[in-house]
Amino acid sequence: MSNAAPVLAAQGLVKRFFGNPVLKDVSIEIVPGRVHALLGENGAGKSTLVNLLSGVLSPDEGRLLVDGQPCARLTPALARRHGIAVVQQELSLAPHLSVVENVALGAVPTRRGLIDYRRLAVEVGRVLDRLGLDVALDQPVEELPLGRRQLVEIAKALYRQPRVLILDEPTSSLTAHEVQALFKVLAELKREGTALVYISHRMNEIMHLCDWVTVLKDGTRTADRTMDGIDPPALVRLMVGREPGDLFPPFRSTTRDEPALEARALTAPGVGGVDLVVRQGEVLGIGGLLGQGQEELLLALYGALDAQAERLATGGVDRPSRNPADAIGRGLAYVPADRKREAVLLPLSIGFNLTLPGLRRLARRGLRRFAREAEVARELTAKLNVRGGGPERAVQLLSGGNQQKVALARWLPLSPKVLLLNDPTRGVDVDTKREIYLRLKGMAAGGMAVILLSSDALELVHLCDRVLVFRDGRIAADLPHGQASEEAIVAASLGVARQEAA
Structure with missing residues (x-):
């Protein structure tokens, strides 16, 4: 030294x-x-x-x-x-x-x-x-x-x-x-x-x-x-300032039988013929080396990339999302990885960011109800423990972890059927990570399907009912919770047989 x-x-x-x-x-x-x-x-x-x-x-x-x-x-x-x-x-x-x-x-x-x-x-x-x-x-x-x-x-x-x-x-x-x-x-x-x-x-x-x-x-x-x-x-x-508790909440599956989202032979730029079914209450992990089509899959499901599929159904209704607005109307929500460029409006207030996706629902006869918006913003701020100021404070003045909470909380009033998450704990501290994990498990327990793309294999191992490992734009492995480990995810992402990776 x-x-x-x-x-x-x-x-x-x-x-x-x-x-x-x-x-x-x-x-x-x-x-x-x-x-x-x-x-x-x-x-x-x-x-x-x-x-x-x-x-x-x-x-x-x-x-x-x-x-x-x-x-x-x-x-x-x-x-x-x-x-x-x-x-x-x-x-x-x-x-x-x-x-x-x-x-x-x-x-x-x-x-x-x-x-x-x-x-x-x-x-x-x-x-x-x-x-x-x-x-x-x-x-x-x-x-x-x-x-x-x-x-x-x-x-x-x-x-x-x-x-x-x-x-x-x-x-x-x-x-x-x-x-x-x-x-x-x-x-x-x-x-x-x-x-x-x-x-x-x-x-x-x-x-x-x-x-x-x-x-x-x-x-x-x-x-x-x-x-x-x-x-x-x-x-x-x-x-x-205290002894660290367990980072991840105890695993408990809340998966139900009813499919929330189904895709068959889904193709898009970077995605080659993917089949998947996500059920209500399921936390489905998406892993593998970065750049193998995982992000493109989420964007295709969200209608942000041109995609073709033999079947692409939300809540049993087979109709692909033409664009993100269509996807939102069909019950999908997406939280991108780059929160400052894509997830929040930095100069605007916490309250406006939190209520933006649901402004139409909060309005009456086409007119905004500012008192109701403020009430919803306070409820969401409390629900996800957004710290750093009241709803009128600009989002750019918050820490990264609290900005991420805003990016997640803004979708809750819409009660989405499927939540698409792209590396939601990137650059977030330990305590905030645990808060987000608990909220995600609570959403799943309420019947929401969560698709979690993460570069942190431990998140996938501890939080997910299943982990889909991607390689070259395709699913290389479908690992149930009991078989998903860091070693298994890495082995599948590299195309190495499990026994060879041991």
């Missing part, structure tokens, strides 16, 4: 929003050649601390030091000049620009006052190769799947050869192969003396990568210590 002097440090930071303290006397030292975990529940103050360390926000009290020297006012531009780079969980890419333009934005090489495109292609290509990202440099990033967009975001930071690299949930949308490639790069950066700050809710990654850990709870630092001698339960205790 590195014993070098801190390249970046904070002493006694205090930050308030609207008079409410969100950071209280927080200190931290970021040291070259060390991987420093920053942990805490959603809303603990991690994002605020990162924004202070990168110059996005200024502290109300306390001070920042760069190379041991106080920095009176750190701005994003000054942070970049000091070599501080941040990979945010919520991507900051320009969707209409190309990969190479996004990676080098604001730092393009020039020659005689003009962009040196040849040098630019070589330098960006070198960074992409280091991450194992094989994409066309001129491809618009909006055409890339979420996982590859996340790698472009990481490449954007690496291109600037940072002295301090802060990564916020960098693996949340990556395949296992991409995760290993990233870990290799991080190990190289550590050996080269880069100071790394790593934020993740995946304890196995923290245990594998990190040398030091700082834990925040309710804006206060509860731990700042070496990782030596600490285990995942101890980290959770520091984060939540």
Whole structure:
């Protein structure tokens, strides 16, 4: 472990929003050649601390030091000049620009006052190769799947050869192969003396990568210590302030005989001839390596992708959904993985987001009933324990976990027959995950069919009545609850016989 002097440090930071303290006397030292975990529940103050360390926000009290020297006012531009780079969980890419333009934005090489495109292609290509990202440099990033967009975001930071690299949930949308490639790069950066700050809710990654850990709870630092001698339960205790309970609720099947959704010979871009039946009260898992047609399946069922099928029935009625509005009318609801771009309207209020899908039902004679909308918003906020302010507060001011609760709760007034979930706990803390799990099991107990696509195999193993493992756009295995394990899911996704994987 590195014993070098801190390249970046904070002493006694205090930050308030609207008079409410969100950071209280927080200190931290970021040291070259060390991987420093920053942990805490959603809303603990991690994002605020990162924004202070990168110059996005200024502290109300306390001070920042760069190379041991106080920095009176750190701005994003000054942070970049000091070599501080941040990979945010919520991507900051320009969707209409190309990969190479996004990676080098604001730092393009020039020659005689003009962009040196040849040098630019070589330098960006070198960074992409280091991450194992094989994409066309001129491809618009909006055409890339979420996982590859996340790698472009990481490449954007690496291109600037940072002295301090802060990564916020960098693996949340990556395949296992991409995760290993990233870990290799991080190990190289550590050996080269880069100071790394790593934020993740995946304890196995923290245990594998990190040398030091700082834990925040309710804006206060509860731990700042070496990782030596600490285990995942101890980290959770520091984060939540109590002994960790079982993350997953006890498994109890609530599956009924009546089909909620049926598909036969369903084909769509990325999906090749899928047959499935989901019954009322069933939690059906969708697993496998990312990019094998799982997301396309959900979008096809939701009417967001052109699909053909011999039969596609909801509630026994055989009629494919022509578009998402048609699917909603037939009792389907969809919660996408990218909540900030696709699931919620960030600048608008919690109340408006919660009532938007059901505005027509809440209206009377075509006129909105604002008092009734506010009542429904309060009920939904309480039901899913959305924390961070009243219904009038903007969604963008909530933590990621509470934004996800809003994305889920907004469908409840419509009482959907089938709920399609795309990685619903991506980037969500331990306690919020458990809240979501309990809510999903409660929905299933009420007769709703839940189709859960997850990149977390443990979620599939513990929550689902069955797990469909996808490979090359088709179902490679249909594993009932008693046979679904992490090993079985991985083996099926790779096309390996079960006995070979043992």
